[in-house]
Amino acid sequence: MFMTVMVHELRHRVGEQLNSSTGGADDRSEERFARDYEAPLYSQRELLPPTTTAGQVYVAPLVFRFTMPPSRLRQQPQQLLLSFADSAGEDLATPGKTDQMIRYLSAADGVIVLVDPLQLPAVRHLMHRGATLPVPQYGDAEPVGAVAKITKLFLEGDRRSGLIDKPVAVVMTKLDMLWDLLPADSPLRSPEPQGGLRDGSDSTAVDAQVQQLLDGWGAGELNRLIRYNYSQTSFFGVSALGAAPTPDNRISHVGVQPYRVMDPFLWLLTKFNFIRR
Numbered sequence: 001m002f003m004t005v006m007v008h009e010l011r012h013r014v015g016e017q018l019n020s021s022t023g024g025a026d027d028r029s030e031e032r033f034a035r036d037y038e039a040p041l042y043s044q045r046e047l048l049p050p051t052t053t054a055g056q057v058y059v060a061p062l063v064f065r066f067t068m069p070p071s072r073l074r075q076q077p078q079q080l081l082l083s084f085a086d087s088a089g090e091d092l093a094t095p096g097k098t099d100q101m102i103r104y105l106s107a108a109d110g111v112i113v114l115v116d117p118l119q120l121p122a123v124r125h126l127m128h129r130g131a132t133l134p135v136p137q138y139g140d141a142e143p144v145g146a147v148a149k150i151t152k153l154f155l156e157g158d159r160r161s162g163l164i165d166k167p168v169a170v171v172m173t174k175l176d177m178l179w180d181l182l183p184a185d186s187p188l189r190s191p192e193p194q195g196g197l198r199d200g201s202d203s204t205a206v207d208a209q210v211q212q213l214l215d216g217w218g219a220g221e222l223n224r225l226i227r228y229n230y231s232q233t234s235f236f237g238v239s240a241l242g243a244a245p246t247p248d249n250r251i252s253h254v255g256v257q258p259y260r261v262m263d264p265f266l267w268l269l270t271k272f273n274f275i276r277r
Helices: 002-011 013-018 027-043 089-093 095-107 121-126 143-157 200-216 220-229 263-271
Strands: 021-024 062-068 078-084 111-115 168-172 233-237
Touching: 002 013, 002 021, 002 027, 002 062, 021 027, 027 062, 095 143, 111 143, 111 263, 143 220, 168 200, 168 220, 168 263, 200 220, 200 233, 200 263, 220 233, 233 263
Parallel strands: 111 168, 168 233
Antiparallel strands: 021 062, 062 078
16 A cells, blocks of 8 residues: 555655656556556555465566656766565565565665554554454564564675664554544644655654654564664654545545655655755
């Protein structure tokens, strides 16, 4: 869901703000995205099915080419390859997938890691009766275990000592299901930054709030994993849909209204000097 909405935003609203273009890096990525992701969500208003384990089967990532025009500092257009691996947490425990992910992470200049708060037992306990919750995951598939496994893969792919220096955005998803659990003065209730630029005080407040929430929901180990192993990190809270799904598990009648979905990507763009903070 996050990937679909982020790419859609880059091709429309945010792309206009950044004066950028985003297209499939190959025909297969373009076709798969349009058929399997964008059309069901935006045209048919259907929720995308959850990722299921692929076992030993290799599923090629979707790859897009993001381009920004030349700037005063750069004479040539600036480009990034955006690669999305749609893998279930269980896949991180299979030998074939592990080797694939080591190569994948070693080649990446920056990474966005998604954390589903509805997999945290404390959050599930706080949800109102009747809320639609995903099937609980355990081990490498639950949030702390998944981040621990990804960190291990990072370290296996880079034998140098010291902190992992690649920018890593840790993204808590599904804010639309958590509104009632957020403090009244939470920065996650504030309007998202506009115009493709991020405000430093806003990002600092969001980072601290997400860490505080995760810590209070029993995921303090995740915060420590990030703090003790990475030198460039930031925490984010997003909602791909902007509103909770309907009882029959479809998109709300207001349609897809994403909230802060672009924050992690804009943060990475500042790290790569594509945009200013």
